[in-house]
Amino acid sequence: MTASTATVAQRVVMVHEEPRHRLIYDTPDLSVLDVQIQPGDTTLYHTHKSPITYVTISTSSTDQMILGGAWNNTQPINPPPGRIGAVRAVQSYAEQSITHRVTNVGHTLFRLIAVPSKRSGTENAAASGTIPGxxxxxxxxxxxxxxxxxxxxxxxxxxxxxxxxxxxxxxxxxxxxxxxxxxxxxxxxxxxxxxxxxxxxxxxxxxxxxxxxxxxxxx
Known part of the structure; x- marks a missing residue:
């Protein structure tokens, strides 16, 4: 590996700047990212600093490497893990940022819609008013x-x-x-x-x- 290649491999960007995390909307309150990782493809190292909700659109087997760490050696399985339409909220990024990269080790497109929050949140988890569904x-x-x-x-x-x-x-x-x-x-x-x-x-x-x-x- 040349010095220039090593520099590229270690390049770190914010999550909304990572090319496979396409920015769809960007408002003062939130962003919407269309995350698509093709089979065999790997993201750049990217940093999460805010709470985020993920909606699964297409599933595949993925592996991740924390900056400074090693791959988890995840192996592809069939059918791939996860469920289309699954929703996952990650609060921990607000308390501890994380920098990692993700690779698709499976045979199908890995796709999420991601919604990072820019708001301060609420102290009262029990919201007033209803939400549809x-x-x-x-x-x-x-x-x-x-x-x-x-x-x-x-x-x-x-x-x-x-x-x-x-x-x-x-x-x-x-x-x-x-x-x-x-x-x-x-x-x-x-x-x-x-x-x-x-x-x-x-x-x-x-x-x-x-x-x-x-x-x-x-x-």
């Missing part, structure tokens, strides 16, 4: 849920109690009808949109198949 997890930083809508059906009208990211889990057609008259259509797995705090909205399934929408409320 079935609650998955709730902590100081996030409240996460999943809403399942049957074909051609619509939800009741809701109001966002905090900035909220909506993530489409599988291909379909879901329309977000906003209180100001604008509509947003999500049609592909991994597509997302942001509902602003205090915004009124309704969700309508424009397709025949049942659709799952993950809600990531950033507190």
């Amino acid at each position: 079935d609650l998955i997890s709730e902590n100081r930083w996030f409240r996460n849920s999943v809403l399942r809508i049957a074909g051609y059906q619509a939800s009741t009208r809701h109001i966002a109690h905090a900035p909220t990211v909506l993530v489409m889990v599988r291909d379909g057609r879901v329309i977000i009808e906003r209180g100001d008259g604008w509509m947003t259509s999500l049609e592909a797995a991994g597509q997302s949109t942001i509902i602003s705090e205090d915004e009124h909205y309704r969700i309508r399934n424009g397709g025949e198949q049942t659709s799952d929408i993950v809600f990531v409320e950033v507190r």
